Amino acid sequence: MRLRFTREEESFRTEAAEWLTVTLAGPFASLRGVTGLTARPEERRAWEQALGHARWSVPGWPREYGGRAAALAEQVIFAEEYARAGAPARLGHLGVELIGPTILAFGTEAQKARFLPPIAAGEEYWCQGYSEPNAGSDLSNVRTRARLERGASDDTWVIDGQKTWTSLAQFADWAFVLCRTTEGSRGRDGLSFLLVPVRQPGVSMRPIRQMTGDTEFNELFFDGARTGADCILGAPGEGWKVAMALLNFERGVSTLAQQMAFRGELDRMCALAVKNGAARDPLIRQRLAGAHIGLRIMRVSALRMLTDAGSGRLSRAAYTYKIFWATWHRALGELAMDIQGPPGEIAPTAEYRFSELTNLYLYTRADTIYGGTNQIQRNLIAERALGLPKEPRGC
């Protein structure tokens, strides 16, 4: 058991930090410290391309697909340096973190060669077609359907249905879509995992305004949308397996960059508490110290989870990670309001736009919902990790 990094790993850190510092001081200075998913999309595309060009976009991927085959410790270091340098959140997140690793695991050689290099290069962007109006926590209830249309030379999947809560669809070129390909099937059977271009007449989207006032996600409509017969990951009917494997990649090294962002939020809250006197309140002091403790533990848990990830099975650290950070972050949002006091409820201008700390209060309501609600997380922990009997289904 070792927490320190080796000398070689530290020299990798120096190399990464230097590249990030120089690049963010030069052409991309305007992107430093940009948070949120939707700001400055054009500059961010250019930034993603610069990352790809320097092989920093996907350090852990094989070299042939644009990575540098970095070991785990190096990926950890890069994620932390990325956040430390104030580099912007990745517009290509869903490609780089989710569908890319899934294609690496399940894709054919042709699919890897077709899809991975443009993700690494920041040329193609992805969004996720999982949730539907009637398939949220009960994801296997998806109704979006696809049928294979026989053509003279090529067969084509034709897709009809609706997806929702689709983040970043407005910037995406492709969607990975969980849909039903066996007529009359129910639940986890008969589902397939399709890769669908979204810039086509059969796909339309409508932004959803969220409680912060921003519009970061969308409804996605498929109305006779088309994709090639070879744009399926895994065999027809294996979609559930692939879809679940993809979710495990959410527990990747990017979580360490997310923690660095959390650290920034906590630092700003401490600074404000000192300035406005809230730090004299013993209860506020206890909660700030508690938040600091939770964040420290979160980093160690992430390192444990990443170290364990090689074993192939989900570790105890992995099962408990999402609910821990989500619940911690939501409590941080509540503390942010208590430190600000009533002034936190006043918008700086007439527009419905609030301070970063008030936004934190609102945004973090989503953390315990998306990616598996806290209730679903507890079911998974209890049934899979503790081996408790399943809740009887249906009626």
Place this chain on the structure above:
Amino acid sequence: MHFAFTEEQALIHDTARAFCAEHGAASRLRKAIESPLGYDEATWRAIGEEMGWCGIALPAEVGGSALGSVELAILCEQMGRVLLPSPFLATVALAAPAIALAGTAAQREALLPGIAAGRTRATLAIANADGAPGLEGIGPRLARSKRGWRLDGAAGFVIHADAVDLLVVAARATGSQGADGVSLAVVDLDHAGVSIERLTMLDQTRPMSRVLFESAVVAPESILGDPGEAGPALGTALARAQAALAAEQLGGAEAALEIATEHAKTRIQFDRPIGSFQAVKHRLADMMVATEAARSAAYYAACAADELPEEFDEAAAIAGCWCSETFTGCTAGMIQLLGGVGFTWEHVAHLYFKRARAASTLLGSPAWHRERIAVRLLPATGGQPA
């Protein structure tokens, strides 16, 4: 960076688990805690002489095995799982680090080989009679006298004081504060002017005494290092003790979670195992989330003790805070999920619940640890002194 056990650590873990399963069986536990000593002498001899665990974190030159805090944490975790009653924590995690860090070379050579070999049982008196935490909580006073030094005052919550061979006492120069003026004195049990009063404690698994000093004479060579200069060393020793205690708390929390989970799988009500109800399984899930975080915290502190000195003090406070709350929370959850049987004297649940409470105040309460962290986080805001 590799945050998992090495092969050797995994082996120590497996050995310790098997040892504790045998020596910590419920029937032996009951017998041990009801005996006058409060622990099983055969278990203690096996720990020291057969397993050679008392020197696990001590250097080879005093007969230790020169492993580290992670290996010590592994042992403590397993002992905590079964509430193993023995002077191990007091000797190895409290007294030994104090001697190793504050003692001169001659004192280390005189005192540590006996501990490493499992021959010497030792303990550390740190808190005052009310159990106040940290260096500010030191009770006894040390003053110069004609024959050397003189100890006066009371020390409370001294683990196994009536059973050990060696007592290390923290004492202050009158009027001193913080890390200044702190000395560590080594005292025999039958020393003139030292009286030991064994107390009936809430936690039945860890005997404690109040130790009174009335003009007890201390020879200059019995003061570890230089008089009045032991504060920083004691601070580090307490952080090491906290890391070991946190691992023990982790083990206790795990055991509570397992007992409650097993009950939820087998207890049938409404024609179903109660563990199929979400009201039950969600509480167990929350216990597991806390326990896994406690595992991260405890082993973070153990790792930091060996490789990250600049983070260690805070890491120990984090582990102390989180593992205390997790252990108390999990034992409370266990009793709730066990229902009526969890409230009986016969079931082991109450022994865990009581151990959890006592452990959460032994080296500072969670709130005290948080305030120590707040002082660093929020500079110049006039919090309570750490």
